[in-house]
Each structure stands twice: as C-alpha cells, then as structure tokens.
Amino acid sequence: MEDDTMANEHQTKGKAKDLGGKVKEEAGDLTGNDEMKHDGQADQAEGKVQKGYGDAKESLKGN
Numbered sequence: 001m002e003d004d005t006m007a008n009e010h011q012t013k014g015k016a017k018d019l020g021g022k023v024k025e026e027a028g029d030l031t032g033n034d035e036m037k038h039d040g041q042a043d044q045a046e047g048k049v050q051k052g053y054g055d056a057k058e059s060l061k062g063n
Contacts (some may be wrong), residue, residue, distance in 0.1 A: 011058070014051025018044050 021043030028037030 008054065008058075010054030011051050012054075014047045014049070014054055017047030017050060019047070021045075021047055 021040045023040070024043060025037050025040030028034065028040055
C-alpha cells in the first residue's frame with residue numbers, strides 16, 4: 001500500500017516543483033534577475049523528472 005502512496009507523492013511533488021519553477025522563472029524574467037530565471041528553469045526540469053518517475057512507477061504498478 002505504501003508504494004501506491006509514494007508514486008502519487010512523486011507525481012504531486014513533481015507537478016508542484018514544476019509549477020513553482022514556472023513562477024520563479026517568470027519572476028526572474030519580470031525583474032531582470034537572470035539567476036532567478038535560470039533557477040526556475042532548473043526547478044521545472046527537476047519537477048518534470050520527478051513527475052516522470054512517479055508516472056513510470058504508476059504504469060509499472062498496473063503490470
């Protein structure tokens with residue numbers, strides 16, 4: 001049962017990290033802060049990887 005929760009947790013945390021990164025990137029763009037913009041892009045990439053891991057885990061669970 002714990003494995004079900006973990007996959008969903010990875011998906012949720014990944015989506016949240018991606019969304020937070022989008023906000024950070026936009027804030028950096030609006031303020032002209034390149035470091036913040038790049039940090040946001042990195043957060044988005046990390047979030048997509050984490051969500052992908054959760055998605056893969058979910059799809060394997062069905063097999």
